[in-house]
Amino acid sequence: MAVLKHFNVDPSRHNLTVDVKFYQMNLTSVVESARRAEKDLFVDDGVFLPSWSKFVAHPTKAKGFFINTLQAVFEGKGGNDGLNVEFQTSSPPKVSMMFLPGSTKNDDFPNIVSIAQQALKGYKIVPVYGEKMTNASSEQLVKNEIEIAEKNSQNVLIVSAGMAQRSFSIPQITHLFLAYDSGDCGATIQKMSRALTPDKQGKVGHIISLSFNPNRDDKFDSIILETAQNYNRNHRISNLKKSLQAVIKTVDIFRCQEEGAVKIEIDEYLETIIESKSLDRVIGKIADLNSFSPAEIKAIAEGNFSNLVKARAVVAQNGKTRLAPTTRNLSTSTKSASQKDIEAARKVLATIAENIDVIYFYSNKSLEASFEEMDKDGIAVQEDVKAEFGVSYDLIKAITIGHNGTPPVLNRDLLDLKFNR
Amino acid sequence: MYCYLWYEKSNPNECKFGERWVKKGQDPLKEIWKRIDDSIGVRGDLIKDGSIELAAYWDVSQLAISECPNRHKPKGRVDDYIRGKIGFRKGTTGEIHTLNANEMAIKVNELLIRSGQPLPSVGLSQNQYDAAVNVLSAVKENKRTVVAELCARFGKTIWGGVLAREQEVEITIVASYVLTSFASFKKDLSSFEQFREFTLVDTDTNTDDDNWKSKIQSALDAQKQVIVFLSMCGGSKRQSKIDFLFNLKVSRLLLVDEADFGVHKLSQSEPLRDARKPDDIVILMTGTNGDKAASVWPVDHYLSVTYPELIIEKRITEGKLNPSANQEHGRA
Numbered sequence: 162m163a164v165l166k167h168f169n170v171d172p173s174r175h176n177l178t179v180d181v182k183f184y185q186m187n188l189t190s191v192v193e194s195a196r197r198a199e200k201d202l203f204v205d206d207g208v209f210l211p212s213w214s215k216f217v218a219h220p221t222k223a224k225g226f227f228i229n230t231l232q233a234v235f236e237g238k239g240g241n242d243g244l245n246v247e248f249q250t251s252s253p254p255k256v257s258m259m260f261l262p263g264s265t266k267n268d269d270f271p272n273i274v275s276i277a278q279q280a281l282k283g284y285k286i287v288p289v290y291g292e293k294m295t296n297a298s299s300e301q302l303v304k305n306e307i308e309i310a311e312k313n314s315q316n317v318l319i320v321s322a323g324m325a326q327r328s329f330s331i332p333q334i335t336h337l338f339l340a341y342d343s344g345d346c347g348a349t350i351q352k353m354s355r356a357l358t359p360d361k362q363g364k365v366g367h368i369i370s371l372s373f374n375p376n377r378d379d380k381f382d383s384i385i386l387e388t389a390q391n392y393n394r395n396h397r398i399s400n401l402k403k404s405l406q407a408v409i410k411t412v413d414i415f416r417c418q419e420e421g422a423v424k425i426e427i428d429e430y431l432e433t434i435i436e437s438k439s440l441d442r443v444i445g446k447i448a449d450l451n452s453f454s455p456a457e458i459k460a461i462a463e464g465n466f467s468n469l470v471k472a473r474a475v476v477a478q479n480g481k482t483r484l485a486p487t488t489r490n491l492s493t494s495t496k497s498a499s500q501k502d503i504e505a506a507r508k509v510l511a512t513i514a515e516n517i518d519v520i521y522f523y524s525n526k527s528l529e530a531s532f533e534e535m536d537k538d539g540i541a542v543q544e545d546v547k548a549e550f551g552v553s554y555d556l557i558k559a560i561t562i563g564h565n566g567t568p569p570v571l572n573r574d575l576l577d578l579k580f581n582r
Numbered sequence: 583m584y585c586y587l588w589y590e591k592s593n594p595n596e597c598k599f600g601e602r603w604v605k606k607g608q609d610p611l612k613e614i615w616k617r618i619d620d621s622i623g624v625r626g627d628l629i630k631d632g633s634i635e636l637a638a639y640w641d642v643s644q645l646a647i648s649e650c651p652n653r654h655k656p657k658g659r660v661d662d663y664i665r666g667k668i669g670f671r672k673g674t675t676g677e678i679h680t681l682n683a684n685e686m687a688i689k690v691n692e693l694l695i696r697s698g699q700p701l702p703s704v705g706l707s708q709n710q711y712d713a714a715v716n717v718l719s720a721v722k723e724n725k726r727t728v729v730a731e732l733c734a735r736f737g738k739t740i741w742g743g744v745l746a747r748e749q750e751v752e753i754t755i756v757a758s759y760v761l762t763s764f765a766s767f768k769k770d771l772s773s774f775e776q777f778r779e780f781t782l783v784d785t786d787t788n789t790d791d792d793n794w795k796s797k798i799q800s801a802l803d804a805q806k807q808v809i810v811f812l813s814m815c816g817g818s819k820r821q822s823k824i825d826f827l828f829n830l831k832v833s834r835l836l837l838v839d840e841a842d843f844g845v846h847k848l849s850q851s852e853p854l855r856d857a858r859k860p861d862d863i864v865i866l867m868t869g870t871n872g873d874k875a876a877s878v879w880p881v882d883h884y885l886s887v888t889y890p891e892l893i894i895e896k897r898i899t900e901g902k903l904n905p906s907a908n909q910e911h912g913r914a
Contacts, residue, residue: 165714167747167776171705175896178707178735181889297762308592311631327840327869328762332632347870350889354734354869357889361632388890395712395891411897412890449884 179357183381183414184249184369184422190241191233192373195226202226211373213341217265217322220273227273230371231280234338235318242419246336249415249422250367256307257336258319260352263344265322267291274320281318285310289321299325307333326351332360339370339380346383346446353384369417379439381414386434386443386575388412393574401574402581405431435579438515444575445511450503453570461560461570462505464552469559510571513557516550520561521580528576532558583646583660586614586639587690589683590628596672597637597683599690601661614639637683638773640690645699667693684765691772704774706744708895709887710737714744716885717865721749725883727864729841733889738867739763739770742837743777745865746809752802752832757812758839759850761786764811767839771809784811785823795826802832814850821853828857841866851878 192211196202202223203211216223232238235254237245247253261273267290274288287306289299303319310317319325319334326348337356339349356366372378385408393404406427414430415422425433434440450458456472517528523542524530535542535554543554550557560570584604589597602617604610618634619626628634642664646654650663665671665679668689672678679686694701706714713736717728732738746754756767764784771777781801785794794810801808812823828834836858838851855878858864866879897903 165706165711165718165744165748168704168706168711168714168744170708170711172708172899174705174707174710174737175892175899178892178896180893180896304591308633328760350733350870354889357734359735384888384890387886388888388894391886391888391891392894407894407903408890411894411903 176362177359179359180365181353181357181412182250182365182367183412184367184417185375185378185381185415186234186244186246186249186369186371186417187375188230188244188371188373191226191229191239191244194229194239195223198225199223213371213373214262214264217262217269217273220269220276224276227276228280231277234371235281235284235316242421243417246367246369249417250336250369252335252365252367254316254336254367256317256319256331256333257338258321258325258331258334258355259338259340260326261320261322262341263323263348265290270320270322277318277320281316283315285313285315285317287317287319289319289325294324296325296328300329300331303329303331307331323348326355329355330358331355332358332364334358334366335360335364336367336369339368342373343377343379349380350384375416376433376437377439379434379437379442382434382439382443383447385409385412385414385430386440387447390447390572390574401578402427402431405578431578440575440578441515441517442511444514444572445507445509448507448510448570448572450506455502458506459502461509461556462502464509464556466553466556466559469556470564509552510560513550513552513560514571514576517561517576517579519546519549520557529562532562583641583643583654583658584610584614584639585642585661585664585690586618587637587683587687588618588634589637591633591635595680595682597679597681597686598677599661599665599668599679599686600677601642601659603656603658610639610641635683638687638690638769640694640699641702642694642699645694645697649697664690664693682765684769688765688768688772691769695772695778701773701775701778704740704776706740707737707892708898709892710741710744713885713887714741714748717745717883718748720883720885721863726860726862727866727879727881728883728885729866729868729879729881731868731870731884731886733887733892734869735889735892736887738839739766740774742767742839742865742867743771743774743780743809745837745863746780746807746835747776749835749863750833751807751835751863753798753808753810753827753830754835754837755810755812755827756837756839757814757854759814760840761813761815763839764813767809767811779806780809781806782809782811786811786813798830802830814854816849824853824857828859828862834859834862836862836864838864838866841868855879 192203199222203209203215205215216227220227229239233241233244234246237248242248265273270288270290274286277286285306287303289303307317334356337353339352353368356368370378370380389401389405389408392398392407393401398404409427409430414425416425454472454475456475457469460469460472520531521528524534535546546554546557558564563569584602585599586602587597587599600617600621602614604613614636615629619629622628642660643654646658646660650660653660653663661677665677668679668686670679670681670686672680691701713730713732717730720728732741742756756764758764768782771780771782781797783794783797798808798810810827812827814820836854838854864879894903
């Protein structure tokens with residue numbers, strides 16, 4: 162193995178890494194309580210579906226819900242200890258940060274801040290938003306506000322909808338609240354990192370997902386599964402479950418309950434991510450599309466097998482299409498389409514992952530065996546598969562087990578977790 | 583003889599530069615904090631509550647012995663000798679400098695390098711070391727465009743310097759749309775012995791074109807490794823800077839910092855992508871969204887380090903996790 166000529170490992174550097182703990186907090190009880198006063202809260206077209214985006218769209222309407230949530234979380238009011246963050250984390254939230262949905266309008270921000278201030282009278286609420294504020298200026302502003310609050314013995318809650326999610330280093334932040342429904346994995350990781358700026362020795366960053374439906378909440382799963390994949394590769398472990406075990410052993414995930422935070426163990430974690438389909442969504446979200454050409458990604462996004470075959474033939478002939486001269490003439494519109502294609506391709510991959518049991522249980526042996534049997538059984542069964550998945554049988558097969566010597570698009574280690582628990 | 587630099591977090595644009603004589607067997611860091619504590623008198627609470635940040639400290643003995651030997655003694659005022667060369671002094675006799683602590687530290691580093699003072703060596707975290715080996719091995723296999731998705735707190739500025747040093751490229755271009763990142767690069771790449779032969783050149787702070795160009799040329803002539811900072815914010819001179827840097831007949835490493843932010847846009851990445859020569863090594867460094875960063879580059883190698891991986895290494899160091907319990911083929 163290669164070694165560096167001029168550098169050595171200094172183990173003391175690892176002491177600078179701030180420990181992190183993840184918590185899932187279930188907001189169902191505050192929603193129910195708020196709905197007793199406001200029956201049509203979170204109801205659209207007769208359908209009751211609570212979400213953070215609905216809250217920020219009409220903050221005044223959901224004022225009771227937000228006040229109850231903040232008071233339960235930060236002050237332990239309302240009699241539900243499952244929401245009392247100090248009780249759950251065993252750490253007082255002196256300086257916290259909360260990220261609301263990116264869809265929060267600047268015009269609504271003052272109202273949201275005013276509701277928060279009304280709810281938490283002992284806190285200094287520091288909003289980070291607005292056209293005049295920049296990332297750089299927000300950091301200095303927040304530092305000043307924290308200093309003032311500390312002098313007045315006040316706790317601080319920084320509220321943002323997206324600003325200050327990168328290059329924003331406030332060492333005092335220990336509690337980070339994710340108050341949005343779902344989002345881009347990258348942005349979520351950036352947001353989480355705001356609680357990981359080193360401070361005093363022994364600092365722990367507590368990341369709390371405020372969730373209306375913990376079973377659908379996959380904010381932590383991407384980072385956990387990606388870490389397991391890397392650990393698997395870097396430590397040359399053949400079984401992803403073993404890697405996942407090492408990750409779960411190191412990075413604690415807790416379910417917040419009335420009796421206190423309960424650590425989720427590996428078997429329960431696996432069970433949860435499979436049952437809740439979170440694993441399938443994550444397989445789509447973190448599929449490594451870097452190694453595919455734009456044409457291949459477009460073909461996957463469109464569910465078009467023949468275009469995928471054509472795109473792969475070009476790759477086989479020219480090396481990576483990305484290296485081909487055509488990429489030098491990309492127009493801005495082509496570039497945006499490519500971003501759209503990436504999103505669409507990820508959705509197709511998640512859908513295939515979600516329904517892959519249908520294929521697996523055809524042979525009940527392996528995905529390869531199932532495809533072999535379905536190939537033999539002919540067009541009728543392949544049409545059934547197409548109807549179930551919404552994309553062609555050949556594309557599903559190519560994406561799942563590879564095609565003509567090219568590797569599968571779906572991460573088989575992650576996919577196989579579903580069948581080898 | 584040690585010098586130190588501290589500032590109050592509430593006022594990062596002024597800093598205090600001072601000295602401390604450290605006897606054999608004493609811990610320099612402890613002694614420096616003692617000195618700071620003494621100097622702020624009754625406001626020791628500022629240290630306890632974390633209001634005071636120690637920005638940097640240096641062993642300046644070699645400089646003192648060679649340049650001002652009569653000052654190389656307790657209370658010898660080596661700090662005054664150095665501050666006289668740095669400037670930005672508040673008042674005529676003060677020990678406060680009206681300069682951001684980071685910038686002040688860079689100036690002290692540059693002075694120490696010029697004076698021949700040995701700098702401290704930088705050690706790497708296991709994650710940094712492994713990631714550097716990973717990329718350098720890929721380069722050996724003729725991979726030339728790498729996405730490095732490196733989590734927060736990974737230490738990517740030092741890591742970028744490691745790649746430049748180990749690969750022994752003649753010129754390293756650090757391109758970014760987020761200009762604050764240049765300050766971190768400058769501080770880290772001027773602080774350590776391994777980077778001593780680096781010449782840092784900012785194409786923006788030197789408004790006179792010929793100045794930065796001639797600085798690069800002189801450094802190359804002196805066979806020094808050059809690190810150039812290139813702002814990717816739009817501007818009339820950006821293209822001519824790119825043309826100059828990429829037309830130099832030298833081995834080249836391009837580090838695109840925060841590659842998923844701003845620089846991923848076609849208008850930002852296209853000039854760089856078009857200017858790079860086939861053998862240039864391009865590292866697209868990003869915290870997240872590697873695919874966004876990679877969308878317009880011909881990526882042939884991908885590396886990712888997540889935050890929990892840093893924790894895993896911490897646990898291994900603490901002896902709380904045994905990788906060999908899971909490992910099947912020895913540690914990578």
